[in-house]
Structure formats: structure tokens, C-alpha cells
Amino acid sequence: MVKKTEKKEVLIFTGAGFSKSMSKHFLTTAEMYTEILSQYEPSGVDQVVHKIFKDHGRVPDDFEYLKIKTLNDLTRYPAEVHRPVEQKDLTAEAFMQRIQKTQDGIKELMTPRGSFTLREAYSVGDNCDRYLNFLQVLLDDINKAVYQQLDCRKRELTEAGQECRQFLESIQSKYSITVFSTNYDNFFKRKVYSPEEWSYYLKPDREVVDLSKFLTQAKPFTYIPLKGILEWFRHGGDEIRESSQHADSDLPLTIPLEYVGQPEAEVREFKSLYKHFESKIVSATYLIFIGFSFNGDSHINNLILDNLQPHQKIVMITKGEVNRQFLIALTSQGFNRRKQNFRHEIQGFDERSKQLIMRSLDL
8 A cells, every 4th residue: 555645844924015915905014104103203203102291291201211111122222222213113013012111111100099100209190091091092093993904805806815825726736835924914714715614713603713723734725813813803701703793992803013023922812823833834844935024023033943944945025125133043044045945035926926936846
């Protein structure tokens, strides 16, 4: 009896650039925030937080202290606390993280009665609840705007979905595929899978999500949204539902932008997905990254670097430059063009890049 040969594994990782290649309406997170950040001076996100302080009657000294206390780790040179934030630092994630860290810093500095204590000899006896609520509303409103932008139900993407499916099926004919994504959008659910195929991921009532199903091989391939998708909502305790029966004020069950890149990103519902990601990095023969530049999520970068194997081959398709530190780390592990185990092309996910990927897979 001839023993059946197991298919080699291909890990495909999609970022915002992948979705943007499906439709110009899918903006990257940086593009979504251009309008927000352009309202303030080029000196940086500091101006955003400073404006919030000013609007709420806080004196500049309050802001300067909190900037040093809670925000300096978001600069590229933490020791230079007073260094102006440069344009290259104005990412969507950095903006949200600054607001979140400001909020956390205020909670840390509040007295049990809710007053805002800065230094031992300096305090503001005002209750901070209203200000904290303002910051939370700000975070929620921005996240809602992002989710609305990424909902592909209002986009005509059927053709793009079918082309993507055909591309993946052509790889699936020879390899075992797992697709991981950091995107919130529902492109795969709505445009690549059929409703019947997607129901594989749901419990018998076709509404409750079964996360354990994402850890096994689905047909035609497995898709794993590492940060959740915008049609998931928490119901009750730990139950996740794909349901329209939720309040308009509810936010989808995702890892919000303010927590992107933080180690705690893998906690709670998505911990099993991250563990599965690690195991697939180890077992894959080929790792293909599409539209992900390794600039916004250091936690994922570290998971990849910590689990790479010497025999693997890597292909990156991006529209821009890849994070320099990540490339240096890859080189130090022996991945480079000379050894023909690494390929990086600065282009979008188009027919040319598909052909490059197919050639790299000997298809």
C-alpha cells in the first residue's frame, strides 16, 4: 500500500496592504488617521493630547508631567523624553496608544476619591471621571469610524473575492494553506468564503462562533483573524456571536488599535489563535507575507522571529519599505536573497505578485 504523502505547509499572512489591493476603498490605518492627525501641528501627537488637556482646563504642567510619566515609551528614543515627535512616528496605533496610556496614567495618579494628584506638593482637587469618560468616548468613536470604513458589505468586491479564492485554491492543490490576518475587515467571510463554508466556524445554531474550529483544517483553507473581525460581538460571558442583535453602541469584539503591538494582545478570546499562529510558523515550509510591513505590531514581529526555522523560505509583498530592524533580524538568522530563502518585492498584491508567489512555490 502506497503511503499518502503529507502536503507541505504554506503560511499566508495578510495585512492592511492586502485589503487595500482588493479595493481602493479599503484604506490602511495610517491613511484613515491622516485626516485626524492633519488637524494638529506637525510637531506630533503630543499636540492632540495637549489640546485635550487645554479643552478640559488643565494647565500645561499637567500635560508635561503625564507625557514624561506615561507616553515617552512611544517615541523611538525613550531617553529623549522631550524630543519632538516626528512625522514618521504619527501612526494610527501610536495615536491610539497615547490616548490609552494617558487614560491609564490618570487612573494611576488618581487618589481614592478621584482627585488628580500629580506631584507630592502639587495636586488638582477636581474629579477626573468626566475627563476619563471623554477619553473613552474618543477611543470608541475612532474605532467605530475604522470599523465602518472596513465593512465590505457596502462594497462591490465579488470579483476580487473570487480572484483571491482561485489564487488560494491553486496553491491548495499542492500545499496545505493557513491564512492568518491582522485585518478587521470581513472580506474573507463575505467575499471569499461562501455562507455555507463559513458556517463551518459556527456552532449548530449558526450564530455562535466556535473558535476551536479555527485551529483545524477547514475547506477550502483555514482563515484565522488574529485580532477578530468586525461582525463578532461578545454575548454574555465568553460567548462570541455573529449577530445583528446587538446595540448600535456596541463595539465589535476585536483587539482595538490602542492595544496593537502590546504583549497583552493575545489574552482572553484570541489566545488560542496566537498559540496556533506560533505553531504554524514553526511547521510551515513557506511563509508568505502580503501587505504587511512589520511596522505596527512588535508583538507579532517577535512571535515570527522567535519561531522561524532555518529550512524555511520567506516571500514578502509590500507596497512600501519593510521595518528595517525586522529585516536586520531576519538577516542575522540567515534569511537573505543570496541564499535564495528570502524574497522582498515592493509592489501591491496584483497579477505580477501572484506569479512571483507561484514561482516561489514551484507552481
